[in-house]
Amino acid sequence: MAIDRISTDPDAGIPDLLRQLGDDSKRLVADEVRLAKLEMQESVQRAGHGAVQLAVAFGVGIVMLVALTIFLATLIGRIANGHMWVGAVVTGLIELAVAVMLLRRGLGVLREPSYSLEATRAALKDTAVWARSPRG
Numbered sequence: 001m002a003i004d005r006i007s008t009d010p011d012a013g014i015p016d017l018l019r020q021l022g023d024d025s026k027r028l029v030a031d032e033v034r035l036a037k038l039e040m041q042e043s044v045q046r047a048g049h050g051a052v053q054l055a056v057a058f059g060v061g062i063v064m065l066v067a068l069t070i071f072l073a074t075l076i077g078r079i080a081n082g083h084m085w086v087g088a089v090v091t092g093l094i095e096l097a098v099a100v101m102l103l104r105r106g107l108g109v110l111r112e113p114s115y116s117l118e119a120t121r122a123a124l125k126d127t128a129v130w131a132r133s134p135r136g
Contacts, residue, residue, distance in 0.1 A: 069095065 012020075069091055077087030 072094070073084065073087040073091040075087065076090045077084035080086040
């Protein structure tokens with residue numbers, strides 16, 4: 001983007017300078033709005049591509065977990081002298097145990113306090129106290 005030099009008349013009066021300042025401000029605001037729209041469009045496009053990639057990865061992961069479950073149930077069933085129901089039950093219990101462990105770990109993380117949020121709240125309280133204090 002090229003920068004245009006704006007020539008000013010040294011004999012221009014204050015009303016002319018104010019009008020020029022207003023025109024320059026309008027142009028600057030319009031340029032900023034146009035830039036924000038372009039950045040927003042790029043961000044939305046990038047987020048869309050990321051969402052598609054996440055959806056594909058999720059689908060592949062689900063298919064892989066189903067195949068692993070069938071393999072594990074069949075393997076345990078063969079080890080149990082061909083009793084496939086034993087393999088299915090044991091596999092289900094293993095997956096249930098893993099799910100409970102992950103659920104507990106996730107809930108533990110959610111229960112931890114957010115230190116950055118607490119620090120921000122404290123800083124905002126300090127700022128509010130400072131703003132209310134009389135200036136001496």
